[in-house]
Amino acid sequence: MMRALDAAREAAAMGEVPVGAVVVSDGEVIASAANATRSPPDPTGHAEIRALRMAAEALGKGRLNGCDLYVTLEPCAMCAGAISHARIARLYYAASDPKGGAVEHGARVFEQAQCLHRPEVYSGMGEAEAAELLRGFFRERR
Numbered sequence: 392m393m394r395a396l397d398a399a400r401e402a403a404a405m406g407e408v409p410v411g412a413v414v415v416s417d418g419e420v421i422a423s424a425a426n427a428t429r430s431p432p433d434p435t436g437h438a439e440i441r442a443l444r445m446a447a448e449a450l451g452k453g454r455l456n457g458c459d460l461y462v463t464l465e466p467c468a469m470c471a472g473a474i475s476h477a478r479i480a481r482l483y484y485a486a487s488d489p490k491g492g493a494v495e496h497g498a499r500v501f502e503q504a505q506c507l508h509r510p511e512v513y514s515g516m517g518e519a520e521a522a523e524l525l526r527g528f529f530r531e532r533r
Contacts, residue, residue, distance in 0.1 A: 392413075392485060392517040394411070394413045394420060395411040395412055395438075395461045395485070396411060396463055396485070396520055396524070397423075398411025398412065398425040399426075399521065399524050400524065401425045402425035402438070403524060403527075403528050406429060407425065407426040407428065408428075408528065409426070409463070409525060409528050410425070410437065410438045410439075410462065410464045411423070411425050411438050411462070411463050412424050412425075412437075412439045412442035412462040413460070413461045414442050414446035414455065414459070414460055414461075415459045415461065416446070416450065416455070416459075421445075421446050421449045421458070422442045422446035422449060423442065423445075424442040426441075427441060435469065437466075437467065437470050438462060439460065439462050439466050439470035439473065440470060440473055442460065442462075443455065443460070443473055443474070443477050446477075447477070453477070454478045455477045456478045456480065458479055458480060459479070459481040459482075459483065460481070460482050460483070460510075461484075462483070462484045462485070463517065463521040464485065464488050464492070464521060465484050465486065465487050465488040465491075465492030465493075466482070466484065466492065466493060467492065467493050468493035468498045471494055471501065475500065475501065475508045475509070476508070480510055480511065481511045481512075482494070482510045482511070482513070483513045483514075484513075484516075485514075485516055485520070485521035486518050486521040486522040486525060487514060494514075495512075495514065
């Protein structure tokens with residue numbers, strides 16, 4: 392999670408919402424990404440999506456069976472869907488997102504009958520630091 396928090400700080404330094412994600416396979420980091428939706432403009436440039444793409448490329452396959460994903464914020468519906476399609480084994484996320492999250496909040500994507508793969512989900516690891524990064528980022532913009 393520390394690597395994901397580092398990526399979140401990088402996103403904030405670039406003016407992006409501070410979210411970072413890391414994919415781990417067999418104990419080794421194979422992808423690390425920060426949010427990048429502003430430059431170039433990309434509405435799908437969430438850290439999770441970017442990390443999943445990098446991991447798929449690194450492993451040469453679209454199914455990331457056995458991989459773990461660490462992310463600093465509860466994934467949205469788009470990202471939760473991608474996590475399911477990628478067959479991520481375990482999802483670890485730091486801060487909950489009552490407004491936009493779709494794991495424990497909102498759509499609860501992994502609880503839907505249409506969800507074909509449900510990762511193990513663990514929340515709260517690094518929550519205080521991730522939440523403070525987000526609060527500080529939005530405080531500066533108000």
